[in-house]
Amino acid sequence: MGYAIVWLINTIISLMIWFIIAQAILSWLVAFDVVNYRNRFVYSVGTFLDRITSPLLEPFRRMIPSLGGIDISPIVVILLLQFVTVLFNRSAAPALIAMLG
Numbered sequence: 001m002g003y004a005i006v007w008l009i010n011t012i013i014s015l016m017i018w019f020i021i022a023q024a025i026l027s028w029l030v031a032f033d034v035v036n037y038r039n040r041f042v043y044s045v046g047t048f049l050d051r052i053t054s055p056l057l058e059p060f061r062r063m064i065p066s067l068g069g070i071d072i073s074p075i076v077v078i079l080l081l082q083f084v085t086v087l088f089n090r091s092a093a094p095a096l097i098a099m100l101g
Helices: 001-033 038-063 074-101
Strands: none
Touching: 001 038, 001 074, 038 074
């Protein structure tokens, strides 16, 4: 059971990282007018990614000043998620596996 919980937490963190990357790429494609939100599929994907990633990104967007229109909050959040993954795998995961098996 402990291995399954550790796998689930690691998978959720990995999915969040991929969602942030996909949201950043989609925002670049929209900014460079490669795709636009008038397309229903692009709009639905963009809305989904924005709803998934905004709870993590918004606090950092408020704290980090704008760098000439470049948003570095996805980079900061990805680095923090990687840090949380390493911290969890090194400290909490062994104890969780030992406790739950």
